[in-house]
Amino acid sequence: MAFDSYHCSICGRRVKLQSRADMPVLDPNTGFAICRSCIKNIYHFIEEDEENTFRKHKQHFNDELSEMLERNKPHLIKQYLDDFIIMQDRAKKILSVAAYNHYKRMKYDAENVGGDEEIEKSNVIIMGPTGCGKTAMLSHLSRLLDIPFAVTDASSLTEAGFVGADVEVAVRNLYYAAGRDIEKTEHGIIYLDEFDKIARKSGANNSITADPGHEGVQQGLLKMLEGSVVEFTERGQRKHPEAPTIKVDTKNILFIVGGAFVGIEKIIEKRLKKNESPIGFGSEIPSKEDTDKKFNELIHQVRPEDLMKFGIIPEIIGRLPVICTLETLDEDALLRILTEPKNAPVKQYEKLLAMDNVKLEFEEAALRHVAKLAIERKTGARSLKGIIEDVMLDVMFEIPKTDKPRRVVITEACIKGEDSPQIFPLKKTTLKKSA
Numbered sequence: 079m080a081f082d083s084y085h086c087s088i089c090g091r092r093v094k095l096q097s098r099a100d101m102p103v104l105d106p107n108t109g110f111a112i113c114r115s116c117i118k119n120i121y122h123f124i125e126e127d128e129e130n131t132f133r134k135h136k137q138h139f140n141d142e143l144s145e146m147l148e149r150n151k152p153h154l155i156k157q158y159l160d161d162f163i164i165m166q167d168r169a170k171k172i173l174s175v176a177a178y179n180h181y182k183r184m185k186y187d188a189e190n191v192g193g194d195e196e197i198e199k200s201n202v203i204i205m206g207p208t209g210c211g212k213t214a215m216l217s218h219l220s221r222l223l224d225i226p227f228a229v230t231d232a233s234s235l236t237e238a239g240f241v242g243a244d245v246e247v248a249v250r251n252l253y254y255a256a257g258r259d260i261e262k263t264e265h266g267i268i269y270l271d272e273f274d275k276i277a278r279k280s281g282a283n284n285s286i287t288a289d290p291g292h293e294g295v296q297q298g299l300l301k302m303l304e305g306s307v308v309e310f311t312e313r314g315q316r317k318h319p320e321a322p323t324i325k326v327d328t329k330n331i332l333f334i335v336g337g338a339f340v341g342i343e344k345i346i347e348k349r350l351k352k353n354e355s356p357i358g359f360g361s362e363i364p365s366k367e368d369t370d371k372k373f374n375e376l377i378h379q380v381r382p383e384d385l386m387k388f389g390i391i392p393e394i395i396g397r398l399p400v401i402c403t404l405e406t407l408d409e410d411a412l413l414r415i416l417t418e419p420k421n422a423p424v425k426q427y428e429k430l431l432a433m434d435n436v437k438l439e440f441e442e443a444a445l446r447h448v449a450k451l452a453i454e455r456k457t458g459a460r461s462l463k464g465i466i467e468d469v470m471l472d473v474m475f476e477i478p479k480t481d482k483p484r485r486v487v488i489t490e491a492c493i494k495g496e497d498s499p500q501i502f503p504l505k506k507t508t509l510k511k512s513a
């Protein structure tokens with residue numbers, strides 16, 4: 079189509095075509111044309127608008143971070159954990175500070191984009207005997223925090239090529255916890271539970287010499303801890319070269335790893351003995367209390383070299399600067415766990431039976447006996463619920479047979495299996511008042 083001038087459909091100006099610079103955007107079918115000057119204005123408008131949106135987004139993110147910092151001060155996080163976890167004060171403090179500092183790093187990074195000074199993250203390793211609250215504490219923490227938090231069982235991880243989950247699964251779990259938002263994933267927290275299970279079998283704690291699988295897992299995890307771009311496929315998709323992948327940079331992800339590290343106290347003791355710093359326990363056969371006391375004293379003295387002896391590669395240990403140890407729970411602590419936490423087993427059964435018009439009571443001696451049995455089983459607080467469940471089964475089966483208000487008392491003899499729970503009739507008003 080030959081023409082030497084056109085009308086701009088936006089500004090209405092008549093433009094003479096004298097050079098290439100005057101060429102409009104033109105639809106030859108409709109004659110719709112936009113002149114260069116209007117194109118420039120539109121471009122300028124879009125650029126400015128995008129800049130404003132970005133600025134607003136950043137401001138919004140900064141405001142959000144400030145609010146998060148306010149909400150997640152260490153003493154507030156600890157207060158929340160106190161509602162569920164008995165004892166373990168030091169661990170609760172360490173984790174509260176770690177989480178708060180994680181928010182602070184995010185805020186610092188957001189305010190200093192492009193800056194070359196950065197606050198380094200402090201990954202945490204938590205260790206303590208079985209059933210002392212490691213997994214429970216972390217899962218409560220994950221419910222509280224405003225950032226994505228995913229728990230992955232390290233014992234399920236295998237080196238690429240072996241049957242099992244690749245180390246990337248830990249990041250993928252976080253990606254899903256973040257609602258598949260990559261930016262949020264990159265600022266999340268990963269808890270690797272059962273971390274001791276990936277110790278090299280050739281560590282002093284184990285007798286087998288070669289263990290390429292676990293060493294490979296540790297090398298894989300090391301890359302993540304150091305900060306690298308991890309690639310993975312969506313859940314349910316098989317890994318093959320053409321499968322679309324998601325890429326997540328782990329540089330700013332906080333890692334917390336935890337495990338029981340069974341036997342590490344022996345490694346610590348050996349080191350201490352070598353250094354001739356006896357910790358003052360007699361050589362006669364120790365009682366259960368002495369063993370616990372000794373374990374607690376030893377575990378608090380753990381050093382990176384003990385973890386190395388246990389079978390964790392030094393490069394990983396170097397990336398876990400905060401070591402947090404948990405205590406063995408004694409009878410009194412177990413007794414408190416039965417009744418005090420918001421989700422305490424006794425409270426749960428009381429609520430369940432109240433729905434059947436029943437006021438449930440545990441005698442103090444009964445609860446103490448439950449704690450004693452749990453100690454015998456050597457599984458920390460883990461077995462408490464099971465022991466009560468055994469006793470409560472018959473009650474929970476019998477009670478719903480009628481709707482009559484009743485009072486059920488669990489005595490020490492019930493726990494010992496020598497007697498059945500005692501059931502008394504109750505006036506409706508009494509139950510309502512006390513429930």
Ligand SMILES: Nc1ncnc2c1ncn2[C@@H]1O[C@H](COP(=O)(O)OP(=O)(O)OP(=O)(O)O)[C@@H](O)[C@H]1O
Pocket residue numbers: 162163164165166206207208209210211212213214215337338415419458459460
């Ligand atoms: N300190 C505690 N306060 C309150 N409840 C606890 C505490 N420790 C353990 N529990 C209870 O016991 C159960 C088992 O504890 P948890 O799973 O946290 O043990 P763990 O330390 O992770 O042990 P493991 O090393 O065997 O994995 C929890 O679900 C929780 O109900």
Ligand SMILES: [Mg+2]
Pocket residue numbers: 212213214271272
């Ligand atoms: Mg656990």
